[in-house]
Amino acid sequence: MTESGTVIEPTAVTEPGAVIETRGLTKRYRGGQLAVDGLDLSVPGGSIFGFLGPNGSGKTTTIRMLMGLIEATSGSAQLLGHPVPGAARTVLPQVGALIEGPALYGFLSGRDNLLRYDSADPTADPRTRRARVGQALDRVGLAAAAGKKARAYSLGMKQRLGLAAALLQPRRLLVLDEPTNGLDPQGMREIRALVRELAADGTTVFLSSHLLDEIEQVCTHAAVMARGRLITQGPVAELAAGARGRLAVTTPDPGEAVRVLAELGITGITVDGDRVSAEAPPGDVELADLSAALVHAGVRLRSFGVQRASLEDAFVALTGEGFDVAG
Numbered sequence: 001m002t003e004s005g006t007v008i009e010p011t012a013v014t015e016p017g018a019v020i021e022t023r024g025l026t027k028r029y030r031g032g033q034l035a036v037d038g039l040d041l042s043v044p045g046g047s048i049f050g051f052l053g054p055n056g057s058g059k060t061t062t063i064r065m066l067m068g069l070i071e072a073t074s075g076s077a078q079l080l081g082h083p084v085p086g087a088a089r090t091v092l093p094q095v096g097a098l099i100e101g102p103a104l105y106g107f108l109s110g111r112d113n114l115l116r117y118d119s120a121d122p123t124a125d126p127r128t129r130r131a132r133v134g135q136a137l138d139r140v141g142l143a144a145a146a147g148k149k150a151r152a153y154s155l156g157m158k159q160r161l162g163l164a165a166a167l168l169q170p171r172r173l174l175v176l177d178e179p180t181n182g183l184d185p186q187g188m189r190e191i192r193a194l195v196r197e198l199a200a201d202g203t204t205v206f207l208s209s210h211l212l213d214e215i216e217q218v219c220t221h222a223a224v225m226a227r228g229r230l231i232t233q234g235p236v237a238e239l240a241a242g243a244r245g246r247l248a249v250t251t252p253d254p255g256e257a258v259r260v261l262a263e264l265g266i267t268g269i270t271v272d273g274d275r276v277s278a279e280a281p282p283g284d285v286e287l288a289d290l291s292a293a294l295v296h297a298g299v300r301l302r303s304f305g306v307q308r309a310s311l312e313d314a315f316v317a318l319t320g321e322g323f324d325v326a327g
């Protein structure tokens, strides 16, 4: 209450603490494959958290452990402050999940798929079912196509229907495994916009992706996986800032530019046509001195500068590997 007696409603609900927390979470499959290796993950409430890694890095295995679909070999995990799988019954109704594509009945309409899905949920109130299904369809932009058979849906529409299924109840956390996989650029944009909207309403969104630029575009935080291990995690802006940017020079005299830069101790130089790129110089090297040295040596400059580091630069810097993906 303020002095004038007005009640101030909190405008944004931010979760105190982590919404997903794992300690030493490990999965070794029966065949001996160590898919997830001692994972300590911490997902802040209210974030759009990108779980990033090349194919086979352990993302799906982690998500399946979090959702109680498979057992961890060792380590522990908490969702919304409760241990899983121990408290799965209490906590999972507050978590919407879209894992490995939605299971749909092609012969049913989008609406009937959702009605059927909701009736299989013992925590769902049948009296509000129709209304909730209608709202979820609206939410994902499928209201007009709700009566169409699901087999006539495009991949993007199917994916949106899967999201609608995850939204039939109010959720504090949404877990989406590769939600844009297989979608065309327009479909990807639609899903990204939806993820942003959901997060703006206060839902924490945890999404896995092997697409670096997707994570950069939509996520506030990210964790980077490689070969089952966590490489780094934190706010996306900080992860990218942790890597030095690249020095980028465009010149009709690339050979001479390479010679001058190498003489000045610049490393990681590559040439592609008239573009010379290199590791950004350490902080004590003044960029103006570099460009002056190039000009002094007769190198004609079309452009000169340091490009901001991307998450990809950070990944390469941290793993020493390219972000090489099959998909």
Ligand SMILES: Nc1ncnc2c1ncn2[C@@H]1O[C@H](COP(=O)(O)OP(=O)(O)OP(=O)(O)O)[C@@H](O)[C@H]1O
Pocket (backbone or CB within 6 Å): 029, 030, 031, 033, 034, 035, 053, 054, 055, 056, 057, 058, 059, 060, 061, 062, 210
């Ligand atoms: N059921 C299983 N039995 C044995 N090994 C498995 C099983 N599932 C996954 N793996 C292996 O565990 C490792 C991690 O796989 P996982 O599917 O978790 O990775 P991912 O990052 O989700 O990749 P993708 O994007 O391709 O799904 C891979 O080497 C994979 O071959």
